[in-house]
Amino acid sequence: MTTPDIQRDELRDALTRCPLVAILRGITPPEVDAVGDALVDAGFSMIEVPLNSPDPFTSIARLVARLGDRALVGAGTVLTVEDVARLRDTGARLMISPNTNPAVITAAADAGLIALPGYFTPSEAFVALAAGAAGLKLFPAEAASPSVIKAHRAVLPKDVPILAVGGMTPDTIPDWREACDGFGLGSALYKPGQDAADVARQATRFVEAVAR
Numbered sequence: 001m002t003t004p005d006i007q008r009d010e011l012r013d014a015l016t017r018c019p020l021v022a023i024l025r026g027i028t029p030p031e032v033d034a035v036g037d038a039l040v041d042a043g044f045s046m047i048e049v050p051l052n053s054p055d056p057f058t059s060i061a062r063l064v065a066r067l068g069d070r071a072l073v074g075a076g077t078v079l080t081v082e083d084v085a086r087l088r089d090t091g092a093r094l095m096i097s098p099n100t101n102p103a104v105i106t107a108a109a110d111a112g113l114i115a116l117p118g119y120f121t122p123s124e125a126f127v128a129l130a131a132g133a134a135g136l137k138l139f140p141a142e143a144a145s146p147s148v149i150k151a152h153r154a155v156l157p158k159d160v161p162i163l164a165v166g167g168m169t170p171d172t173i174p175d176w177r178e179a180c181d182g183f184g185l186g187s188a189l190y191k192p193g194q195d196a197a198d199v200a201r202q203a204t205r206f207v208e209a210v211a212r
Contacts (some may be wrong), residue, residue, distance in 0.1 A: 007114045007134040010093070011161055012181075014045040014072050019182035019210055021046040021096075021163065022203070023076055025053055026192030032059040033066055034196035040070050042203035048096050048184070050076035051083060061090040068093075072114065081107045088113060096184075098139055100124040105131035116163070120144070122152055125160075135161035137184060142167030146179035170209035177210065 022039050024032070027049060039047055047067070049059045056075060063073040074094020075087045081103055087095060088111040095108035098118040108115040109132030118139035119125045125136055136156075138149055141164035149162055156162075164176050165184030173183060189202050 004109060004132050004134060007109065007112075008159065008161070010072070011114050011116070011134050015161055015182045017045040018043045018207065019163075020044055020206055021048055021094075021165075021182065021184045022189055023048050023050065023165075023184055023186040024059075024190050025050045025076070025186060027059055027190070028054045029058045029062055031196075032062050035190065035194075035199050036063045036067050036071075038196040038200040039203050040067055042200055043207045044071060044203060046072045046074075046094065048074055048076040048094060051079070052077050057086055057090055060087070060092050064091040074113070078104060078108070080104065084108050084111060084113070087111075096137065100128045100131075102127060102131035105133050108132070109134070118165070122155055125152060125156055129157070129160065133160075135163065135181075137163045137165045138180070139184075140166030141176075146176045149176075149179040170205040173206070173209040174212050177212070183210070 022044050049056045072093045074092040076096040078095050078097045084107040093114055095113040096116045100117050100119050105115045105117050114134045116135045116137055117128045117133050118137050119128055161181040163182040163184055164180045168183045168185055169188045190199055
């Protein structure tokens with residue numbers, strides 16, 4: 001079994017436990033412990049701190065130390081190979097990007113990280129997979145539809161997990177549930193400054209939505 005296959009299996013295992021990725025854009029290190037606990041207690045198995053958040057690598061390292069045996073933790077909005085190296089040093093498992101940059105994807109895969117890059121067309125998807133992506137995120141999903149993913153699946157390898165990211169809410173997720181393997185959740189789940197109790201309530205709504 002190759003390294004990308006192992007990473008894909010790890011991603012699929014997390015998606016089977018809960019097909020939701022929490023995107024904590026704007027969170028700060030003092031807030032991250034309580035919010036991370038709330039998400040995992042609600043059933044989440046993947047948490048992303050975008051790198052355009054305040055002091056993101058500190059937040060990621062704290063989540064890894066606290067939740068690393070219960071959830072896949074990583075960074076979003078990863079744009080450079082240098083960011084990949086810093087992310088690897090935190091002990092994180094996920095590398096999520098908004099674009100299809102082969103150098104970044106390959107660096108992440110070579111570092112043992114689960115690379116989950118953003119794509120919008122089949123051409124971008126195949127470039128990402130050739131570079132070592134373990135899965136794909138359709139972004140921005142609100143500019144597409146479930147039928148777009150179904151069309152992509154006709155040509156993409158059958159074992160590649162695809163997540164829809166952008167515009168996902170508890171009300172819209174059921175429409176996408178059969179088309180994709182998971183969802184990335186941004187401001188509908190967490191907004192900067194939101195306390196852990198509010199995040200817990202929103203997280204529960206999303207977990208209930210994917211169970212419908």
